[in-house]
Amino acid sequence: MGEWAFYGIVILLLVALIKLVPYKVFRYSHRFVPVVYLVLVFHSVILIDHAMWATPLGVALALLMLAGSYAALVSIFGRIGAGRRVSGEIAEMRNYPGVRSLETVIRLGKGWQGHQAGQFAFVTSNVVEGAHPYTIASAWSPEEPLVTFVSKELGDHTTGLIDRLKLGQKVTVEGPYGRFTFDDGLPRQIWVGAGIGITPFLARLKEMATVSPDEARPEIDLFHTTREVDEAALERIAEDARAAKVRLHLLIDARDGQLTGQRIRDEIGDWREASLWFCGPSKFGAALRTDFAAQGFPTDERFHQELFEMR
Template sequence: MKNIKLSLLALFVGLSLLWLLADDMLSVPYALFPLRASLINYTGVLAMGAMSVGMLLAIRPRRIEPFLGGLDKSYRLHKWLGISALVLSIVHWLWAQGVKWLVGWGWLEKPARKAAAATAEPSPIADFLRSQRGLAEDLGEWAFYASVVLIVLALLKHFPYRWFFKTHRLLAIVYLVLVFHSVVLMKTAYWSSPIGPLMALLMLAGSVAAGISLLRRVGHSRRVVGNIETLELHPDNRVLGVGIQLQGSWAGHQAGQFAFVTFDPAEGPHPFTISSAWHDDGRLRFHIKGIGDYTASLPQTLKVGDPVTVEGPYGRFDFGGTQPRQIWVAGGIGITPFIARLQALAQQPDQRPVDLFYSTAEPDQEFIQRLNALAERAQVKLHVLVSGRDGRLNAERLCQQVPEWRDASMWFCGPAGFGQALRQDLVARGLAVADFHQELFDMR
């Protein structure tokens, strides 16, 4: 999360400083309308910068993932860039339209427009851009309205994923319209200062990313087709085990990574953690919790032999580090990355002692028995807590169960609130922030 905050700070501070170098706001006497013009340009630069980086992250670039700590963190940055762009674009629109309203109501008087300064050499490019200003303003306004609706829909947790998947791609079209709006209306002086080439580079990268999204080529090189080989339902905790036999070449994965799985092209890909270690046999396994309408319907809709597309692997939840022991904490279906790691340890043991805490509100005895047997083979100490019977796991109980917790790295996968409470309490007790590793449970 630290790198997410640093990335946001670096982007907005960097753009702000370069904008100040290009704009004359600080060098002219204060007046409302020149200030308005400067702030319209400033909020436009920041909004387009945020949208451009967000568009680039949407295509899941490999090289950015290690810096941010995994694709789940990349998508969290993507989300905050979207929120930032939404707020900035609203402020941009209010400065553009609000003052016009005040003039129309007679509350402000618009100063007379100054005659344009003559240029030594006419520029065909500048003349063309000036001729497009009216169109750019109109298209930009409608694109703003569309972006507000689409971003708000994306932030609504109860908006169905199927429709989120379809509507969110429309933002690529909106973005391309806003690129045209920005290129035409950006202050001419900006193009001859560092902010101009930087914005051009950001918008070019964002436009390429938008094209990749619209052509449905996101993650294309990482896609492998296969078929469902096995289905196993654990009814007590509403978890479906899905075994897949891949037909193409899979690059292999590390325990703890996830993949985007498409069972139904109309629904689109969903991210699921891989719950099997890699045996170089083309087989993958997933454990899918019936949480929403779609995942709850999978036991009825999936059949052995159905075609599947798998894209990945992604993620940096890799159980690395130099600490002499590890503590794993799984909340509900967050057990899946630990199952994969248990399988890997059963094949290739690690000398470090490991404690696995599995907290569940819906225990399935057969599932727990298998988990216990797997933990024994992996030489991992399993602690099962049923929340209705044993209460919720907290830092105090964890530290009592593992007195050597200060020498351990913590690996958590589960509901965000559970992880945040556990992390804060452990850090307050002396655990280093860098020693608490968390897979973000929700990437929307």
């Protein structure tokens, strides 16, 4: 059992780490990890010499295996995140065909603890398909328990979602998760939202629009770069930026070319005092980080990147 379980876990870990295996295969295969783990625990308990349990190593092993077995059972019984799961109902849908994106507003049932701008949640609209993560694109208000998501057609589930979702449909929302929450206390921030990576900034813009003018707020420049264009979507972003008193720099690839670190620095004289918040394609984020690091910008502390990737 031990030998076969060991081979099994190696294969499962390779499937998880090698991104060539499609996400759907990974998602199902990953469910076997806790089962194999329990087999390995059983194997160890049977084989370990009884006298060893009383040694410091035995105690450490016992504690690790107990904690691991508890976690494995929580996973097998589908209880991960169960305390953060609430049901909801689709209240509004708006389509932005120019950017192949759908805005969905969900009215949440009881149990949602609120969220900070920039956090994300898992949404299940179809039990067989399972949960997909999306950034919450709205600010939280306990008086009106609504959350907005904007999802782009990036694969088989998200494509054609507009035709499959219905107003009034029940969904499950699990969250909030994530630490891309803008709360670094710095008086200067630069935001870069590339394509659908604009979503965490939409939430923060909505939140900032409700802050009283007397309250201290950072000075912010938002760069939104996009390849595709939807006038209605761009108009809404511009409106939200105006309401939040955030300077918006819009760059449409075909018209303005690509955004680089140098272009940001040319626009923002005091960039050295700022923190940089990035959400968008991971390679773009990595290129900006390297570029800013080369200029002596303390990227470890002040470059924040949200990854739209689970592995």
